[in-house]
Amino acid sequence: MKTEHVMIGVSIAAAVAALPSIALASSSNPALAGLNTTEAPRVTQAVDNRTVSALSNTHLSLLDNLKPTGSVSDSTPMNHMLLVLQRSSSRQSALEALIAAQHDPASSKFHQWVTPSEFGETFGVADADIAAVTSWLVSQGFTVHGVYPNKMQIDFSGTAGQVRQAFRTQESRYMINHASHIANSGDISIPVALRSVVLGVAGLNDLRPQPQHKQPQVAQFNASTARFKIQKSPSDAAKPANPYAVPFTGGVRGFVPYDMNVIYNTSALYSAGLTGAGITIAVVEDLGMDNSDWPNFVAQFNLGSYGGTFTQFQPQLTPSTGNCTDPGGENPFGESIETVLDSEWSTAMAPGANIWVATCNDAGSTNFFGGVFTAADNLINGTSRPNIISASYGYGEGFTDSASKSAIDLMWAQADAEGISVFVSTGDSGSNPSFNGSIINGVPAIDANSFATSPNDTGVGGSDTADILDGTTSKYFSSTMNSVYGTALSYVPEITWNTSCGNTRAAKDLVNLSALKFCKTALIYDPNGEYTTSESGSGGPSSVDIKPSWQRIVHGAAKDQSRDLPDVSLFGGSYGGYSWVILCTGFYPCTTNFTSPVELVAGTSLSSPMFAGIQALIDQGLSNLGLSANQGNAAPTLYELARNEYGGATGGAPSSLAACNADNGTKGTSKCVFHNITDGGNSTQCIDVAAFSETTPDCYYYGTINNLFGFYGPTQVGLTSSSTTTYNSKTAAFAAQAGWSFANGLGSVNANNLFSAWKKFVNAP
Structure with a gap:
């Protein structure tokens, strides 16, 4: 059985030292001059798996109208998922202000760019908070491969069963746009103590960006x-x-x-x-x-x-x-x-x-x-x-x-x-x-x-x-x-x-x-x-x-x-x-x-x-x-x-x-x-296929096709x-x-x- 009660204490420093992240930002960069984003850790409570909170909208909303065609086996590998972290509102505001200044010719920061390590140290999540999240992932049986230099992403792997137990969501199979896909059937849940620093997990479904070209x-x-x-x-x-x-x-x-x-x-x-x-x-x-x-x-x-x-x-x-x-x-x-x-x-x-x-x-x-x-x-x-x-x-x-x-x-x-x-x-x-x-x-x-x-x-x-x-x-x-x-x-x-x-x-x-x-x-x-x-x-x-x-x-x-x-x-x-x-x-x-x-x-x-x-x-x-x-x-x-x-x-x-x-x-x-x-x-044709009980909002219907492509019917x-x-x-x-x-x-x-x-x-x- 997985550890149900993870205490965050003196082990944080050792955990941070073991993470493959990059060195601290250099204050000599003009882009960061006068900018102080130092903040205290936001994970201040013990991480307790018995007290969890759901993260809204962390599953595909289109699944709400679909029925699963089956469940994914617990042994199915879920490799190189990303735990996406959430920076504080003050660091978010500081980042937005910097980017605006970087594009303003009247600013002293115009075209003064940062490195990944400077970005992570200045605008990422605090090391102690990353250590807390990482320790929890390890306690759930996941393998943590590393923290990105931006200090906003943790790369980790596990199985569908571990996802189900840790994040309280089932990986299921669905027919989406007439193709079979894997996706989490509901929103994920995480310990309340981590909620302020975790946005969600990328990689719980396999809908990927598709190439945008015509058939050659x-x-x-x-x-x-x-x-x-x-x-x-x-x-x-x-x-x-x-x-x-x-x-x-x-x-x-x-x-x-x-x-x-x-x-x-x-x-x-x-x-x-x-x-x-x-x-x-x-x-x-x-x-x-x-x-x-x-x-x-x-x-x-x-x-x-x-x-x-x-x-x-x-x-x-x-x-x-x-x-x-x-x-x-x-x-x-x-x-x-x-x-x-x-x-x-x-x-x-x-x-x-x-x-x-x-x-x-x-x-x-x-x-x-x-x-x-x-x-x-x-x-x-x-x-x-x-x-x-x-x-x-x-x-x-x-x-x-x-x-x-x-x-x-x-x-x-x-x-x-x-x-x-x-x-x-x-x-x-x-x-x-x-x-x-x-x-x-x-x-x-x-x-x-x-x-x-x-x-x-x-x-x-x-x-x-x-x-x-x-x-x-x-x-x-x-x-x-x-x-x-x-x-x-x-x-x-x-x-x-x-x-x-x-x-x-x-x-x-x-x-x-x-x-x-x-x-x-x-x-x-x-x-x-x-x-x-x-x-x-x-x-x-x-x-x-x-x-x-x-x-x-x-x-x-x-x-x-x-x-x-x-x-x-x-x-x-x-x-x-x-x-x-x-x-x-x-x-x-x-x-x-x-x-x-x-x-x-x-x-x-x-x-x-x-x-x-x-x-x-x-x-x-x-x-x-x-x-x-x-x-x-x-x-x-x-x-x-x-x-x-x-x-x-x-x-x-x-x-x-x-x-x-x-x-x-x-x-x-x-x-x-x-x-x-x-x-x-770019107004184009759209369809409502009765055979699949599909409706298409934002479509003005002007007629009926007798038998679309020869097998869809009216x-x-x-x-x-x-x-x-x-x-x-x-x-x-x-x-x-x-x-x-x-x-x-x-x-x-x-x-x-x-x-x-x-x-x-x-x-x-």
Whole structure:
């Protein structure tokens, strides 16, 4: 039987000494000058297992409407869970004040960053409290692997039985979004004495962030048309004609780095010697890639002369907790397309940068919380840290328990305080990012990516080039490729990326109808819903994080109290599947003139690493001027710069708001930092599957599918909306608009103009 009554006494000092934490903070750091966060321990009572308290919201609330399909055996390993600690309110306030000062050019602490050990000593939980919690975990039979340097997380392992006994919750099996998952069936309980310092446990369920990219397509290049022909599967070939189709012929186009360099004007920075040299971008992943892919990509598109580097590794803590093991995938047959995409397209924008592919395993029962989180967390707490992190993964806040959400937000706040710029894809399924590759159903249709809603990261959404629907391709693209296979001539007007019939621009340009009428008409030709989709760039309000002050200052800002997504957007995909980007993969390597098949891909998984690449150019430029190469979270600066162009949240809009409209193209926006995307929206299709007794709030139903995908039976289909009785531009979730919007945030950027404005903001010489 486990010890039921643990006394905290003189053994605390020995316990603290045994913990693998990092040395105390140095008072010489200007960031910490005048800051005193010394406090007494908050665990002041004996830790008694007979007196416990439940921690609310520490299980997935969506489980309340589900019945378990079975219990998890007590012997099931639960490895590398994280006990998430809670700092005091005074230390929380001090951290928030420091981060605000770090982003304020008028402050003496501007761009004065801290180390992980300084962060832990100043803003973490007191050593005595950590020792008390650790002693209790050990007394319950758990193995404690270590305390993170941030002094906010304890890595520990055990079994489902030990979880049940210690935390008073049963691990059960559930069908969630039509897949089998493990989760704790109720809130956890802990001894009352520990309540003030424990937020919860991350790793009690196996819902992990999912990659945010479209299903890649294998395509063969046709030199005569300079287009790619997608190789259709037998099931795709058997589908009826697509009623939403764009009338193009001759194949699809595959964008190359040159195209994005021209469209977003990074090429002007290359000419000035800014390529990202000396800056490190880490992409965090849960599966590896073939090591020959990146060199192949660099060679194919003539990027080798810029001097970028590539390293693939498993980031470990010192001393190691053993929580990051090799997930494999370093071969053509097992690699992750997500990892290939992130590494190659961050390089596409910053060809001189150092690319770190940081991977940790989340397969099976080795880490319930997920390798993507572990890779990022270990980097941020490591001795060698990147300047920039890109995370192209996500899931909705509705699929995230409170402890996991707290751990995510704690992690990105620490990154910000250390000066690391974090970019996160906002998602690929419209107003709810949890349905990439499927259709929004069974949960509220309005949600936001829990991996991106922290106020300490920058959420990147997806746009689409407008030329195909406008019929203006010849104006913006050459009919022949140059020596590096590029065709872009200039910036191309953008709309929101949305592949569904909810795309208002497609409805207007193709059939001159509203989106709602377009959807109703298409249902006549697609009665079984073969082309029903929620695929679109994602955006929406957080139900957890409050709106940061910097998000309130720009024209168009939502008048809510929520942290809203996205912050910015870059190309994510196209309506009708006409435009993609090219990957060089292990199974389909790139060859000169594309004589062999390649893989084409799209999604906000592309948008995030591309913006990370743009940030690397800015970081190098500022470093060359003698300023910090680290900028911390980019969002506060981006919103300040956008306010100069778009105007503030109140008062009249300046003339530059209209001048910077993306519809104006290069001529109209040549002097703008931002391209304000005002057309389209990310309202997509949603369903109510009677066969599963599922209802979908925030869905305006407009019709019935006879037999969804041939086996679901009659299914209601609708469009995501804030109203179930009315659907228009005001209720659609969500329409693009002038200024900031849930569809595209602040819009996309002209990288050269962004750098010029950024220099001015930080008072660069």
